[in-house]
Amino acid sequence: GENVEQHPSTLSVQEGDSAVIKCTYSDSASNYFPWYKQELGKGPQLIIDIRSNVGEKKDQRIAVTLNKTAKHFSLHITETQPEDSAVYFCAASSNDYKLSFGAGTTVTVRA
Amino acid sequence: NAGVTQTPKFQVLKTGQSMTLLCAQDMNHEYMYWYRQDPGMGLRLIHYSVGEGTTAKGEVPDGYNVSRLKKQNFLLGLESAAPSQTSVYFCASSDIAGGRVETQYFGPGTRLLVL
Numbered sequence: 001g002e003n004v005e006q007h008p009s010t011l012s013v014q015e016g017d018s019a020v021i022k023c024t025y026s027d028s029a030s031n032y033f034p035w036y037k038q039e040l041g042k043g044p045q046l047i048i049d050i051r052s053n054v055g056e057k058k059d060q061r062i063a064v065t066l067n068k069t070a071k072h073f074s075l076h077i078t079e080t081q082p083e084d085s086a087v088y089f090c091a092a093s094s095n096d097y098k099l100s101f102g103a104g105t106t107v108t109v110r111a
Numbered sequence: 112n113a114g115v116t117q118t119p120k121f122q123v124l125k126t127g128q129s130m131t132l133l134c135a136q137d138m139n140h141e142y143m144y145w146y147r148q149d150p151g152m153g154l155r156l157i158h159y160s161v162g163e164g165t166t167a168k169g170e171v172p173d174g175y176n177v178s179r180l181k182k183q184n185f186l187l188g189l190e191s192a193a194p195s196q197t198s199v200y201f202c203a204s205s206d207i208a209g210g211r212v213e214t215q216y217f218g219p220g221t222r223l224l225v226l
Contacts, residue, residue, distance in 0.1 A: 001170075009151070032212045043115075043201055043217035044154070051211075089153060093212045097142050097161055097205070098169070101153040 002027040004092050006102025014110050019077040021105045023090035026071070030092040033066060033073045034099070038087045047088075048075070080109045113137055115218035117202050123224045124192045132187040132221050134202030142205045143185040144169075144215065145177060147198040154201065160185055192225045199223070 003026040013019045025033075031052035036044035050057045050064045050073065057064050061080075066073040077084055087106050091099040118133040134143065141162050146154040156169030158177040166177045174196060176188045185204075189196060199222050205215040 006153075034214065036217075041220075043203075043219050045217065046214050049214065097207065097212060098144075098156060098159065099212075099215060101155075103151055103153040 002030060002092055002094065002100035004090060004100045004102045006090050006105060008105060009103065010106045010108070012108045012110060013080050015080060015082060017080055019075075019080055019084070019107055019109075021075045021088055021090065021107075022072060023074070023092075023102050024070075024072040025092040025100075027092070027094050028068075028071065029094040030071075032093040033064070034091050034093075035062075035064060035075050036089045036091065038089065038104075040086075044089060077107075080107075082109050082111055085109045115202055115204055115216050117200075117218040117221050119221060120219070121222045123226065124189075125226050126193060128192050129188070129190050130192065131189075132200055132202075132223075134185045134187070134204075134218060135183055136185075136202075136204040136216070137183065138204060138206070138216065139182070140204035140206045140216075141182075142207065143179065144203045144205075145175070145185065145187045146201045146203065147171065148201060148220075149198050157187065157200075192223075194225045197223060197225045 006023045034049035037047045038044045063076045090102040115136045144159040145157040160179040163182040202218040203215040
C-alpha cells in the first residue's frame with residue numbers, strides 16, 4: 001500500500017516568515033495530493049489539493065508543489081500569521097477512494 | 112447544511128464494554144470513512160464504505176465493526192473495548208466525480224477513553 005512520510009514533525013517560525021512542509025510517497029500510481037489543517041479540538045479541514053497533471057497550485061498565501069518523478073510534494077505558507085498555527089497533514093491517493101496520511105507537522109507561528 | 116456530524120463528542124468506557132459511534136452526513140456523498148488519530152501517527156483508516164449497504168476494511172480494522180444501512184449514516188462499533196482503542200475517532204465523507212477522488216470532509220471527532 002501507499003506510504004506517506006512527512007517532515008518536519010514540528011516547525012516554529014517567526015510571524016511573517018515562510019513555512020515549508022515536505023512529503024514523500026511510495027506509490028507511483030498516486031494522483032491526488034490534498035493538504036489538511038487541523039486546529040486544536042477540531043477535525044481536519046482541506047486547505048489545498050493538487051492533482052498529478054499539474055506541478056504547482058496557489059491559493060493566496062498557500063501553495064503546493066508536486067514532483068512526480070521524485071515522488072514528493074510540498075506545502076508552502078508565506079507571510080505566516082498566528083492563525084496559521086495548527087497541525088498540517090499531507091495525504092496521497094491513487095484513485096481507490098482511500099487517502100494515506102502523513103504523520104503531521106505541528107506549526108507554531110511566534111508573534 | 113451541517114456537513115459531517117459525529118455522536119457522541121466524548122466517551123469513557125471500561126475495558127470490555129461495547130459502544131457505537133454514529134456518523135451522519137447531509138451532502139449525499141457515496142463514500143464514508145472511519146479513522147483513528149493517535150499522537151505522532153497521523154490518521155489511520157479503520158473501515159470505509161463505497162455506498163449504502165457496503166463496507167470494507169482499512170488499515171487497522173481489528174476490534175471494530177461497521178454498518179452502512181442508510182446512505183447518510185455510518186456506524187462504528189466496538190464490541191469489547193480495550194485500552195489500546197483509546198483514541199480520537201474521525202468520520203469523513205467524500206464523493207467521486209468522473210472517476211476522480213474528491214475532497215474528504217471530516218467531522219469534529221469523538222474522543223474515546225477506555226479504562
